Amino acid sequence: MNTPPSKRNKTPSATSNNSESPNSDIAPSENPASATIDVTSIEVPELTDDEQRDRLHLERRVERAFFEAGKALMELRDRKLYRSTHKTFEEYCRDRFGHNRRQSYLLMDAAVVFDNLAEKCDRNDHILPTNEWQVRPLTKLDPDIQPEAWQKAVEAAKGKVPSHRIVKDAVQQIMEQTKVPNTYQIGEVCQILAKDNPELRGRGGCWAIVSQVNTFSCTVRTWDGQCTVGVQHLKSFNYLPQECQQMQEMCNRITRVYSAELEESVQRFLESLGRLRRSYLTPLEEKLLSVLESEYGSKITQL
Numbered sequence: 067m068n069t070p071p072s073k074r075n076k077t078p079s080a081t082s083n084n085s086e087s088p089n090s091d092i093a094p095s096e097n098p099a100s101a102t103i104d105v106t107s108i109e110v111p112e113l114t115d116d117e118q119r120d121r122l123h124l125e126r127r128v129e130r131a132f133f134e135a136g137k138a139l140m141e142l143r144d145r146k147l148y149r150s151t152h153k154t155f156e157e158y159c160r161d162r163f164g165h166n167r168r169q170s171y172l173l174m175d176a177a178v179v180f181d182n183l184a185e186k187c188d189r190n191d192h193i194l195p196t197n198e199w200q201v202r203p204l205t206k207l208d209p210d211i212q213p214e215a216w217q218k219a220v221e222a223a224k225g226k227v228p229s230h231r232i233v234k235d236a237v238q239q240i241m242e243q244t245k246v247p248n249t250y251q252i253g254e255v256c257q258i259l260a261k262d263n264p265e266l267r268g269r270g271g272c273w274a275i276v277s278q279v280n281t282f283s284c285t286v287r288t289w290d291g292q293c294t295v296g297v298q299h300l301k302s303f304n305y306l307p308q309e310c311q312q313m314q315e316m317c318n319r320i321t322r323v324y325s326a327e328l329e330e331s332v333q334r335f336l337e338s339l340g341r342l343r344r345s346y347l348t349p350l351e352e353k354l355l356s357v358l359e360s361e362y363g364s365k366i367t368q369l
Contacts, residue, residue, distance in 0.1 A: 136177025
C-alpha cells in the first residue's frame, strides 16, 4: 500500500509575504500608494417618459394623502353618513379612525388650505405641503395671504418642502407685517367675519361681545361659548352703551339655556338669536326665550 505523503503546515516567511500574489493587479515594484485601481462604472438608465409620468403621479398621491383624508372627512360630516351607527360625527371619528375631535377637524382645515394653495400658487412650482403639520400654521391667515406665506417658507427651505417650524416662522413674519393695532373695548358688540377662515367655521355672521382685549385679537363671548378672534375678523356694530348692555343680558340668557341638553329645534332657534343684527328681541322672540328658560329652569339649576 502506498503511504500518502505527509502534509506540513508551512509558516509563511517574510520573503513570501512580499512575493507577488497571483490575484494581485499591482506589480511588486509598484508603490501601492500610487497604484491605479480600475472600477467598473454602472450606467443608470434615464427614466422613460412613461416612468417620469408615473413618478410625478405617485408623488402627487403622496402629497395629497392628507388632503384626500380631510376632504373625505368633510363629506362624511356634511352628508351625515355616520348617522346609521353614531349620534355625532366626533363619536364616529373616534370609533372608526381612532381620532379625537381635534384630529379630524385639523385634517379638514388642512384640506381647505391645501386646496387654496394648489389653486393660487405658481403652477410651475410643484412644491406643495405633504402633511397636515406643515399646513397648520397657515390656518391662522386669511386665504388670500396663505399662498404668500407658503412661498416664503419654500424659499426659506431653499426650494424644498418646508418644515413646520419654517412655515410657522413665515406666518409669524407676515402677521407682524399686516397686523393692525387693536382698538376694540371690553363690552363692545361685534360681528364675526369668517372670511373662509377654517377656525371660524360656523361662526360667520354671529354677534360677539368682547370680554378681553389682546394685542392683535379679542376674546369674545357668543351665544354658544367663548373664543379668540383676530381683529381682522371682527366688525363693530357701533352700538350705544345701553344697546351693548342689552346684548350682554341677551347673551347671558341664551348661554344659560344653551348649556342644558336641548332638542335640535331648540338649538336652531337659539342659533338664530345668535345671528341677530339688532340689540333687542321681538315680542315673539322674547316669549319663546322665556318659555325655554321656564322649561329648562330645573336643568339649568342642576347644572
